[in-house]
Amino acid sequence: MPVVLLLGVLAFAVLRPRGLPEAVAAVPAAVLVVALGMVSPHRAWEQTRTLLPVVVFLALVLMLAYLCAKEGLFEAVGAAVARRCGGSPRRLLTGVFAVACAVTAVLSLDATAVLLTPVVLATASRAGARARPHVYATAHLANSASLLLPVSNLTNLLAFTASGLSFTRFAALMALPWLAAIAVEYAVFRRFFRTDLAEPVSAAPARVGSVSVAPGPSGPTTGPAGPTGPAPAKARGGAPGAGPGVASAPPAPPVPRFTVVVVALTLAGFAVASPAGVDPAWAALGGVLVLGARALARRHVTPREMAGAAAPLFCLFVLALGIVVQGVLAGASATGLGRLLPDGDSLPALLGVAAVAAVLANVVNNLPAVLALLPLAAPAGPAQVLAVLIGVNLGPNLTYVGSLATLLWRRILHRHGIEVELGRFTALGLLTVPATVAASTVALWGALRLVGA
Structure with missing residues (x-):
C-alpha cells in the first residue's frame, strides 16, 4: 500500500493535472499513511522535524535565487557570455557551461533549470546560434x-x-567528482551536438524575448511577461533552435554589483558557519534579508512575490513525501533495498552504491530515492552517503522523471513554444549518465584517499 501511494504521488507530481501543486496529492497520502498505522504519529513527527531545517534552508536559497533574478543578475551574465562568444557557437557553449555550473553550485539546480534556461534561450538568440x-x-x-x-x-x-x-569538507570531497562530471558532460556535448555547433552564426541576431520572473506553483518560474504572458513563436524545426524573428540587439544590461557582493558574502557565510557550529541557514537568511529589504524598498518585488519565491507548497510536498517514504521503508521493501547496497568504501563498493542510487532515481525520482537510501547508507559512513548522492544527482539525466528540476525545465521550454524530443534526450542521457556516474565515483574514491572522510 505505501508503495502504491508513493507511485501515485510521483505520478501526480509528473503530470500535475490542471497545474495543481504536488502537495495536493502528497499531503493526503501522508495523512493516509499515518491514519492506516503504516507510520506512527510519533515517527511521522520525527521525520518532519528532521526534514524541516533542510526544507527551510531550501526555501531561503530559492528566495535568494529569485531576488538575484529580479535584480537582473542572470540577464547581465547571459549578455556578457553572448558578447564574449565572438560569434562562435562552441565558445557560447563553453560560456553556458561555465555560467550554469556556477549558478547550480551556488544558487541551486532550480535556479539553473527555471531561472537560467530562458536567459540561455535569449542569449543564444542574441548571438544568432x-x-x-x-x-x-x-x-x-x-x-x-x-x-x-x-x-x-x-x-x-x-x-x-x-x-x-x-x-568545507563536503565541498572538498565533492570538488573532484564535480569537475569529473562536468568534464564528461562537456566532452559528450561537443561531440553529440557537433552539427549544431558547427553552424555559422546568423548574420543578424534574433531575440527570443525579454525575460521576466514571477513565482509559480513550485517556486519561481520564468517566461515572457510572467507565467501567463504570451510565449514567443516556436523555434524553427520544432526543436530548440535559433529564436524567431530578427531584431537589433538591445543594450547590454549592467551587472548588479551589489547583488554579486551579497551572494559572495552569503557563500562565504556558508563556509564559515558550519565549522563554527552555526546552521548555514542563518547565512542564507542574511543574504535574503539584505537583498529582500533592498528590493522591497525599491519596489522591485512585493511581499507576496517573496513568499511565493520560497515555494511553500513545494516545501510542504517534500515534508509529506518524507512521511510517505517512511511508510515504504517500514515494509519489507527496505530490507530488500538494503541488500542491494555493497558494504565498505572500496572503489567497487562505491561504484555499486552509486549505480543502485542512479537506477532508483530513474524509477521513483531522485528525491524519494535519496530519502530511502540515506538511512541505509549513513551507518556505513560519509563515503557511501556521497556515493548515493552521485547516483541520485547524475542518474536523473537519463529520463524526464528522474528529477523534478528536469520536469520544470521541460515546462519552461514548453512555455516558450519548444518541445523537447524524447529520443534525443534519452540518447544524450545514455551517453552521459553511465560515464559521469563512473567518472565521479572514481574521483570520489580518490578524494577520500587524499582528503579523508
Whole structure:
C-alpha cells in the first residue's frame, strides 16, 4: 500500500493535472499513511522535524535565487557570455557551461533549470546560434553540476545532514567528482551536438524575448511577461533552435554589483558557519534579508512575490513525501533495498552504491530515492552517503522523471513554444549518465584517499 501511494504521488507530481501543486496529492497520502498505522504519529513527527531545517534552508536559497533574478543578475551574465562568444557557437557553449555550473553550485539546480534556461534561450538568440545544445546543457548541468556544495540541491542538503561532514569538507570531497562530471558532460556535448555547433552564426541576431520572473506553483518560474504572458513563436524545426524573428540587439544590461557582493558574502557565510557550529541557514537568511529589504524598498518585488519565491507548497510536498517514504521503508521493501547496497568504501563498493542510487532515481525520482537510501547508507559512513548522492544527482539525466528540476525545465521550454524530443534526450542521457556516474565515483574514491572522510 505505501508503495502504491508513493507511485501515485510521483505520478501526480509528473503530470500535475490542471497545474495543481504536488502537495495536493502528497499531503493526503501522508495523512493516509499515518491514519492506516503504516507510520506512527510519533515517527511521522520525527521525520518532519528532521526534514524541516533542510526544507527551510531550501526555501531561503530559492528566495535568494529569485531576488538575484529580479535584480537582473542572470540577464547581465547571459549578455556578457553572448558578447564574449565572438560569434562562435562552441565558445557560447563553453560560456553556458561555465555560467550554469556556477549558478547550480551556488544558487541551486532550480535556479539553473527555471531561472537560467530562458536567459540561455535569449542569449543564444542574441548571438544568432542554435539554442538546442545550450538549453540541453542547462537541463543536464542542473543535475550534474549540483554535486559541489550542500546548497546546490535538496538531495545535497539531505546527504549533508546524514554525512556529519562540515560544509568545507563536503565541498572538498565533492570538488573532484564535480569537475569529473562536468568534464564528461562537456566532452559528450561537443561531440553529440557537433552539427549544431558547427553552424555559422546568423548574420543578424534574433531575440527570443525579454525575460521576466514571477513565482509559480513550485517556486519561481520564468517566461515572457510572467507565467501567463504570451510565449514567443516556436523555434524553427520544432526543436530548440535559433529564436524567431530578427531584431537589433538591445543594450547590454549592467551587472548588479551589489547583488554579486551579497551572494559572495552569503557563500562565504556558508563556509564559515558550519565549522563554527552555526546552521548555514542563518547565512542564507542574511543574504535574503539584505537583498529582500533592498528590493522591497525599491519596489522591485512585493511581499507576496517573496513568499511565493520560497515555494511553500513545494516545501510542504517534500515534508509529506518524507512521511510517505517512511511508510515504504517500514515494509519489507527496505530490507530488500538494503541488500542491494555493497558494504565498505572500496572503489567497487562505491561504484555499486552509486549505480543502485542512479537506477532508483530513474524509477521513483531522485528525491524519494535519496530519502530511502540515506538511512541505509549513513551507518556505513560519509563515503557511501556521497556515493548515493552521485547516483541520485547524475542518474536523473537519463529520463524526464528522474528529477523534478528536469520536469520544470521541460515546462519552461514548453512555455516558450519548444518541445523537447524524447529520443534525443534519452540518447544524450545514455551517453552521459553511465560515464559521469563512473567518472565521479572514481574521483570520489580518490578524494577520500587524499582528503579523508
